[in-house]
Amino acid sequence: EAGALWGGRFAGGPSPELTELSRSTQFDWRLAPYDIAGSKAHAAALAAAGYLSASELIDMTAALDALLADVTSGAFGPQASDEDVHSALERGLVERAGDLGGKLRAGRSRNDQIATLVRLFLRDHSERIARLVLDLIDALAAQAEAHPNAIMPGRTHLQHAQPVLLAHHLLAHCWPLVRDLERIRDWRARSDASPYGSGALAGNTLGLDAGLVADRLGFSVVVENSIDGTAARDLVAEFAYITAQLGIDVSRFAEEIILWNTREFGFVTLSDSYSTGSSIMPQKKNPDIAELARGKAGRLIGNLSGLLATLKGLPLAYNRDIQEDKEPVFDSVDTLEVLLPAFTGMVATLRFHTERMRELAPQGYSLATDVAEWLVKQHVPFRDAHEITGKLVAHAEANGLELDEVDDAALVAISPHLTPEVRSVLTIEGSVGSRSGIGGTAPERVADQRAHLTERVRVL
Ligand code: ARG
Numbered sequence: 520e521a522g523a524l525w526g527g528r529f530a531g532g533p534s535p536e537l538t539e540l541s542r543s544t545q546f547d548w549r550l551a552p553y554d555i556a557g558s559k560a561h562a563a564a565l566a567a568a569g570y571l572s573a574s575e576l577i578d579m580t581a582a583l584d585a586l587l588a589d590v591t592s593g594a595f596g597p598q599a600s601d602e603d604v605h606s607a608l609e610r611g612l613v614e615r616a617g618d619l620g621g622k623l624r625a626g627r628s629r630n631d632q633i634a635t636l637v638r639l640f641l642r643d644h645s646e647r648i649a650r651l652v653l654d655l656i657d658a659l660a661a662q663a664e665a666h667p668n669a670i671m672p673g674r675t676h677l678q679h680a681q682p683v684l685l686a687h688h689l690l691a692h693c694w695p696l697v698r699d700l701e702r703i704r705d706w707r708a709r710s711d712a713s714p715y716g717s718g719a720l721a722g723n724t725l726g727l728d729a730g731l732v733a734d735r736l737g738f739s740v741v742v743e744n745s746i747d748g749t750a751a752r753d754l755v756a757e758f759a760y761i762t763a764q765l766g767i768d769v770s771r772f773a774e775e776i777i778l779w780n781t782r783e784f785g786f787v788t789l790s791d792s793y794s795t796g797s798s799i800m801p802q803k804k805n806p807d808i809a810e811l812a813r814g815k816a817g818r819l820i821g822n823l824s825g826l827l828a829t830l831k832g833l834p835l836a837y838n839r840d841i842q843e844d845k846e847p848v849f850d851s852v853d854t855l856e857v858l859l860p861a862f863t864g865m866v867a868t869l870r871f872h873t874e875r876m877r878e879l880a881p882q883g884y885s886l887a888t889d890v891a892e893w894l895v896k897q898h899v900p901f902r903d904a905h906e907i908t909g910k911l912v913a914h915a916e917a918n919g920l921e922l923d924e925v926d927d928a929a930l931v932a933i934s935p936h937l938t939p940e941v942r943s944v945l946t947i948e949g950s951v952g953s954r955s956g957i958g959g960t961a962p963e964r965v966a967d968q969r970a971h972l973t974e975r976v977r978v979l
Pocket of ligand 1: 543547603629630633837839841842843
């Protein structure tokens with residue numbers, strides 16, 4: 520059987536149905552460079568323990584390098600009879616190194632190999648994804664800086680609530696992304712242990728130096744428990760969670776862009792390069808990137824859920840179910856690596872209609888809280904202040920007025936505390952400017968926040 524890694528105790532080869540089901544090269548072949556890096560490190564450990572002579576190590580390493588070159592150029596690839604990336608590469612090695620190639624498998628198992636390779640893959644992609652998230656944070660922060668004084672209607676329950684700076688709102692989308700970056704950093708620390716040397720589950724008898732292998736592969740330490748090293752996939756699930764959380768965080772801004780881009784809101788215009796047209800309606804310009812971002816979040820959540828379902832109740836140690844870890848997490852990585860650059864480009868090229876935002880900001884009685892807090896400053900208990908302001912809003916609503924249009928006589932009729940001076944807080948600049956506590960929307964606070972964001976990201 521070409522490519523099979525066993526045979527001694529088997530009377531016949533695998534059935535074609537089994538081969539079909541078992542094959543994973545269609546998705547694990549992308550791990551080939553990591554597999555070969557692991558093999559080179561393992562060869563060094565075999566040599567250090569006396570199982571390969573110095574010249575054998577040189578020949579083995581050369582054969583592995585030649586194999587890598589052929590994998591990279593496409594000259595070598597998996598065959599239909601190869602079960603997985605490991606079997607295919609062993610076939611390739613034996614083709615190049617002859618009997619010497621058959622020595623490499625000593626003291627390792629595909630179980631410790633695959634656990635290591637998935638970690639290596641995710642560690643590389645975690646860096647790439649972190650850079651893409653940083654680019655998105657930069658784009659959001661640059662838009663915030665470009666609009667330092669623009670005021671928009673802040674919402675709760677999607678209703679006008681209180682005016683806020685556009686910059687404050689944009690930065691509010693940055694902080695979850697910063698925490699996602701911190702999650703990636705924490706994950707990297709936790710994933711910095713090599714499972715290589717765990718063997719099938721119980722370690723190996725050959726006295727191989729797993730620390731040497733770990734070091735060559737860029738891990739700081741070796742896993743403490745060989746069963747854990749081969750059977751655990753919590754780190755894969757955690758990575759899938761981080762990608763899902765990123766998708767969710769991006770989807771929340773995506774949804775707002777979709778709303779803001781409607782005629783009714785009219786808050787933004789998308790760049791032509793980052794929007795799409797309609798095949799039938801010539802006038803259309805659609806926010807497809809934002810919609811795809813919203814949709815991909817569902818896919819990322821699905822990948823996480825599927826993986827968790829696979830792991831639930833799985834007994835120790837390695838079970839073939841575990842092979843199902845790769846497709847979902849690979850898909851999550853690929854999805855984000857395509858989505859984030861497009862989303863960042865859309866954000867960077869958004870045009871904001873700040874006059875439109877400004878016009879809507881005071882509407883919907885969004886300054887009512889300012890009136891109530893002004894009354895508190897006149898020593899009216901907040902309970903009464905809330906009641907008085909509620910009456911003011913009811914009066915304005917009944918008469919089709921905004922708060923600053925209610926005349927003096929009507930004000931005192933509602934409450935003697937409502938003197939004409941209350942109008943000093945009925946401007947959106949006044950409202951925004953007075954929210955000057957830590958984390959508030961006052962311009963100087965938002966400028967501080969912007970600076971803190973840069974510091975926080977710098978240490979990552
Ligand atoms: N291809 C498998 C995986 O991705 C590794 C092979 C382990 N197979 C086995 N029969 N122990 O998990």
